[in-house]
Amino acid sequence: MEELSFPKDFLWGVAAASYQIEGAAREDGRGESIWDVFARTPGKVHAGESGEVACDHYHRYAEDVGLMKALGVGSYRFSIAWPRIFPDGRGRRNPKGFDFYQRLVDALLEAGIEPAATLYHWDLPQPLEEKGGWPERDTAYALGDYAVACYDALGDRVKTWITLNEPWCSSYLSYAYGEHAPGKRDETLALRAVHHLNLAHGLALEAFRGSGRGGKIGITLNLSTPRPASSAPEDREAAELAADRDSRVFTGPLAGKGYPKRWLEKRGIAGLFPVQPGDLEKIAKPIDFLGLNYYTEHAIAADPGAPDGGRVVPQGYPETHMGWAVVPDGFLRQLRWVAREFPGLPLYVTENGAAYPDPEKPVDGRVHDPERIAYLRGHLGACSRAIAEGVQLKGYYLWTLLDNFEWAWGYSRRFGIVHTDYRTLARTPKDSYYWYRDLIAGRGE
């Protein structure tokens, strides 16, 4: 087994997202998000489940911070629920919503854990969706205003900000493939959403720089850096086109290269990105770090019948409970890819982890999850190797602390290193929790 070796100042963390853990969906003046509405739409979420109670983190955050402290993490990546603090999306503020994040941040700092706040992890206020959601330009400006309120309320203590989580999901998965809220199926809407999400990032970034607050700001992407299924030139070309569609529509504008011409021309869709003068300059303003969420790697073969000229081909790797192939080497390839695209930019893994069908209940207070440990070990091996090669990887946030609401999969998929009993809401650390604790403490491998 390859040795895991990390610099002394490497940042260890865990990540989570508001809608997946908070619950208290109708409490203390929280407004509705697109996920509340999507979850109660029949057939959208596994078994009709929702984030209404989730892990009840809203009430149990102190216990959860305690679990993090005992784990020894240096940082916690959480997201702010936009409808909790602006129930209508903009305008009217909800002081109790702000209070919750004040208390959470205070508890983290008290425990010696650095808060890293994501502004947008998918819970768009429903009133903004009713005005058109991400396909509408005004939603980007609404996010900019919401960002300013977050910096004002928390910026004295939160020094790490992430503008967006995985805009690929908030655009394609939500407006073209219909799998996430608001469940639309229209590529034209998705491409408009792509641009407005990029613009929202640019506006939140501009507001942060303008606020004069210290600290750093970046964005989290789930890049697809697929491998060609063979060395044939057609397969290589198909893999590049897939990377254009899924990744370079985000990394291109961020890196000041604009939208990927090759794919736009092949598809004849350049006119579908509603770019206005000045947008690309805003989006390309320097960030302090890039966050990467990595779970799997696809292999792509040419397929002249497919709209983008390629299709995913199974590679025969073992799969997690999500059906996602376990490809740690793909993580190393992706880290190298990003280091080439953004030379010298500090990188953080802002999510990595795995769902496995853990035992439903702890036995004698323990949950054995050897497959998750193997997954984590393999992927941390890729990180360790990347660092040795000179990739500027500064930290790793494991997804996730608690089993939680896994979007369209409801509670049927468990990613936590702590088991959640959804009847009693009891938390039980799994073997992977102790493994990660020992790794962080330097008592690991």
Ligand code: FCB
């Ligand atoms: C990512 C999401 C995160 C979680 C993991 C499993 O795409 O950012 O909220 O659901 O997948």
